[in-house]
Amino acid sequence: MEHTYKFLLRIGDDSLILGQRLAELCGHGPILEEDIALTNISLDLIGQATNIYTYAAQLEGKGRDADALAFLRLEHQYLNAILVEQPNGNFADTLVRQFFFDVYRKLLFEQLLTSIDQQVAAIAEKSLKETRYHLKHSSEWVIRLGDGTELSKERAQFAILDLWRYTEELFYMDETEIQLAKAGVIPNLKDLKPLWMEQVLSVLNLATLTLPENQGFFGAGRQGRHSEHMGFLLAQLQYMQRVYPNMQW
Amino acid sequence: MVSKEELLAILDAVKDPEIPVLSIRDLGILRAVNLTPDGWIIDITPTYSGCPAMITIEEEIAKVLNAHGITQFTINSSLSPAWTTDWITEEGKQKLEEYGIAPPVEEVDKSVLFSKPPVVPCPKCKETHTKMISQFGSTACKAHYQCQECLEPFDYFKCLR
Numbered sequence: 002m003e004h005t006y007k008f009l010l011r012i013g014d015d016s017l018i019l020g021q022r023l024a025e026l027c028g029h030g031p032i033l034e035e036d037i038a039l040t041n042i043s044l045d046l047i048g049q050a051t052n053i054y055t056y057a058a059q060l061e062g063k064g065r066d067a068d069a070l071a072f073l074r075l076e077h078q079y080l081n082a083i084l085v086e087q088p089n090g091n092f093a094d095t096l097v098r099q100f101f102f103d104v105y106r107k108l109l110f111e112q113l114l115t116s117i118d119q120q121v122a123a124i125a126e127k128s129l130k131e132t133r134y135h136l137k138h139s140s141e142w143v144i145r146l147g148d149g150t151e152l153s154k155e156r157a158q159f160a161i162l163d164l165w166r167y168t169e170e171l172f173y174m175d176e177t178e179i180q181l182a183k184a185g186v187i188p189n190l191k192d193l194k195p196l197w198m199e200q201v202l203s204v205l206n207l208a209t210l211t212l213p214e215n216q217g218f219f220g221a222g223r224q225g226r227h228s229e230h231m232g233f234l235l236a237q238l239q240y241m242q243r244v245y246p247n248m249q250w
Numbered sequence: 251m252v253s254k255e256e257l258l259a260i261l262d263a264v265k266d267p268e269i270p271v272l273s274i275r276d277l278g279i280l281r282a283v284n285l286t287p288d289g290w291i292i293d294i295t296p297t298y299s300g301c302p303a304m305i306t307i308e309e310e311i312a313k314v315l316n317a318h319g320i321t322q323f324t325i326n327s328s329l330s331p332a333w334t335t336d337w338i339t340e341e342g343k344q345k346l347e348e349y350g351i352a353p354p355v356e357e358v359d360k361s362v363l364f365s366k367p368p369v370v371p372c373p374k375c376k377e378t379h380t381k382m383i384s385q386f387g388s389t390a391c392k393a394h395y396q397c398q399e400c401l402e403p404f405d406y407f408k409c410l411r
Contacts, residue, residue, distance in 0.1 A: 034383060034384035034386070034394065035384075037384060037386050037387065037388070037394075038384060038386035041386040042386070043300075044300035044390055045298055045299055045300045045390060046300070047300050048296070048298060048300020048301065049299045049300070051299070051300070052299055052329060120329075123328070123329040123330035123332075124329060126329065126330050126331070126332040127296070127329045127330070128299055130332060130334070130410050130411070131298055131299060131390075134386075134408075137385065138385055138386070
């Protein structure tokens with residue numbers, strides 16, 4: 002139970018934090034259609050986070066609810082991958098970050114469909130349908146930007162160089178994931194990596210973009226150690242609950 | 251005590267707040283109603299995980315039931331089997347079109363890359379010469395299209411499977 006709880010926080014925090022990042026673009030998208038698209042994706046992610054946290058809170062059994070998990074933890078208690086907390090940057094940064102994440106999430110949810118934990122499988126079944134739309138959207142943009150103008154290509158390529166180092170963390174496994182994989186609750190995340198690589202490369206090839214060589218990986222978000230961006234993000238995310246505890250809409 | 255049929259008829263008054271011509275039954279959001287010793291269990295399911303209409307729908311169900319003097323009930327939200335657009339009734343699809351929203355066509359966008367968007371007839375002039383403007387429309391469940399014949403911009407209820 003404890004392992005499942007921790008794993009749920011890890012994937013739930015990915016959803017919440019990326020959802021929050023995309024929500025920052027509400028009213029600031031580069032064009033109206035993208036403004037709507039990115040905030041729709043944000044909404045799906047926050048909805049997924051709600052489902053994941055609701056189950057996590059139930060497993061924890063300490064009377065906390067999804068809101069308490071979302072709003073009332075400290076920075077080191079969030080277990081999202083560092084990739085998702087990276088700032089939106091320019092449009093290419095936003096879409097490359099999304100693309101790396103969407104490929105991973107689609108693969109993860111596909112595998113979680115057969116989880117022996119029925120609620121985990123149900124959450125995956127629901128989320129996968131949305132994730133497929135997200136991936137289609139981000140893949141098409143990566144291709145359009147990479148195989149686009151000189152400037153869009155330069156920015157997309159730079160975004161890849163910048164964000165690549167955070168991707169290995171998506172496949173991080175410690176005792177939690179090892180035990181859960183043994184028990185059949187989750188897949189072996191290491192097995193997802195080659196599939197992820199293959200799908201990422203197929204899109205990057207079409208986009209005429211390349212991966213960096215000999216670059217190290219970085220990221221300890223899954224253990225609660227975050228980049229400097231996280232504190233600012235949480236300040237905004239948690240503001241209302243901190244200033245007006247237990248407030249409701 | 252109301253019968254199951256009567257309860258379903260009462261719940262027909264609960265509409266989707268975004269698409270007020272469709273009841274939750276038409277949309278397939280209402281999965282089942284069952285009577286237990288503790289009262290009615292009303293099973294609903296969200297269309298999309300983050301659908302903000304779900305909270306309103308739950309409140310609306312409670313309001314409608316209370317108005318009919320039914321106080322012993324639990325609203326249960328279940329994720330599996332996940333909702334797909336196949337759960338929308340034929341009647342519901344017709345109502346959607348009359349309302350100006352193109353109903354989901356029997357074609358799912360599985361391919362990831364530059365797959366051709368589905369051919370969606372314009373709900374106004376019925377022409378099939380339409381163009382997808384954006385995969386994401388006014389709500390999570392819709393895409394944005396424009397008819398190339400009558401130029402009407404319209405919402406398309408995305409096929410989800």
